[in-house]
Amino acid sequence: MRKLRMYNNPFKGLLITFCGLDGCGKTTMITRLASDLRRCGGDVMLTRQPTDAVRHSEIFRNYMDSSEHSAYDYRSMSVLAASDRLQHVRKVISPALDEGRIVISDRYFYSCLANLRARGYGRDVWIYDIARHIIRPDAAFFLDIDVPTAVSRVRARPSEKDRYIDMPLQYRLRDEYLAICRRCGGILVPTDVSEDSTYEFIRNKVEQIMEVRSWN
Ligand SMILES: Nc1ncnc2c1ncn2[C@@H]1O[C@H](COP(=O)(O)OP(=O)(O)O)[C@@H](O)[C@H]1O
Ligand SMILES: [Mg+2]
Numbered sequence: 001m002r003k004l005r006m007y008n009n010p011f012k013g014l015l016i017t018f019c020g021l022d023g024c025g026k027t028t029m030i031t032r033l034a035s036d037l038r039r040c041g042g043d044v045m046l047t048r049q050p051t052d053a054v055r056h057s058e059i060f061r062n063y064m065d066s067s068e069h070s071a072y073d074y075r076s077m078s079v080l081a082a083s084d085r086l087q088h089v090r091k092v093i094s095p096a097l098d099e100g101r102i103v104i105s106d107r108y109f110y111s112c113l114a115n116l117r118a119r120g121y122g123r124d125v126w127i128y129d130i131a132r133h134i135i136r137p138d139a140a141f142f143l144d145i146d147v148p149t150a151v152s153r154v155r156a157r158p159s160e161k162d163r164y165i166d167m168p169l170q171y172r173l174r175d176e177y178l179a180i181c182r183r184c185g186g187i188l189v190p191t192d193v194s195e196d197s198t199y200e201f202i203r204n205k206v207e208q209i210m211e212v213r214s215w216n
Pocket of ligand 2: 026027028106
C-alpha cells in the first residue's frame with residue numbers, strides 16, 4: 001500500500017476524523033467528544049462521509065443492502081464515493097476550518113481506500129492521486145475491535161438486527177483499516193475496553209494536539 005499524501009490543514013480550525021468497522025464505536029465517541037468540546041466553549045461542526053447524496057444513491061444502497069452486486073461495478077461505486085469525499089472536504093469541511101471551527105467527521109477518505117482494497121482493488125492508483133487534494137486530519141482516529149464483537153454491536157441496534165452484513169468483507173476491512181492507520185500516521189484506538197477508558201484516551205490525544213496547535 002502506498003502512503004496517502006494528503007496536504008496539511010492550512011486553516012486555523014481543527015479536523016478530527018474517526019474511521020473503523022460498523023460497530024467499532026465511532027458514533028459513541030464522536031458524541032462524547034463533541035459535547036465535551038462544546039462544554040469547554042469549542043465551536044464544533046459534526047459531519048459524516050459519504051454524504052447523503054451517495055448514501056441515497058442506487059449503487060451505494062445496492063452494496064449496503066444486498067449480496068447481489070452483478071449489475072454494478074465496484075470501482076464505479078468507489079470513484080463516486082471518492083468524488084463525494086473530495087467535494088465534501090473542499091466545499092463543506094474547508095470553509096468550516098477556515099472559520100476556525102473544530103470539524104469532527106464520522107468516516108473519512110481512509111474508509112474509501114479501505115473499502116477499495118478490501119474489495120480486491122489493491123492495485124488501483126487513482127485513489128492516491130485524489131488523496132493529494134484531501135486535507136490530512138489533525139487527528140485521524142481508527143477505532144478497532146474484533147469482527148464478531150463489532151457485528152454483535154450492530155445487531156444489538158433494533159433497526160439493524162436483520163441487516164445484510166458481508167462477513168468476509170468485515171475481516172478484510174479490519175485488516176485494511178489497521179494497515180492504513182499504521183501507514184498513514186493514524187491513531188489506533190482499541191475499543192475492547194470500557195467506553196470511559198476509550199474516551200479518556202481519545203480526549204487526551206485531542207488535548208495534546210490542541211496544545212501543539214496552540215489552541216485556546
Ligand atoms: N470502548 C468502547 N468504545 C466505544 N463503544 C463501545 C465501547 N465498548 C462498548 N461500546 C458499545 O459499542 C457500540 C458502538 O456503536 P456505535 O458507536 O454506534 O458504533 P459505530 O458508529 O462505529 O457503528 C455502542 O453500543 C457502545 O455502547
Ligand atoms: Mg455510527
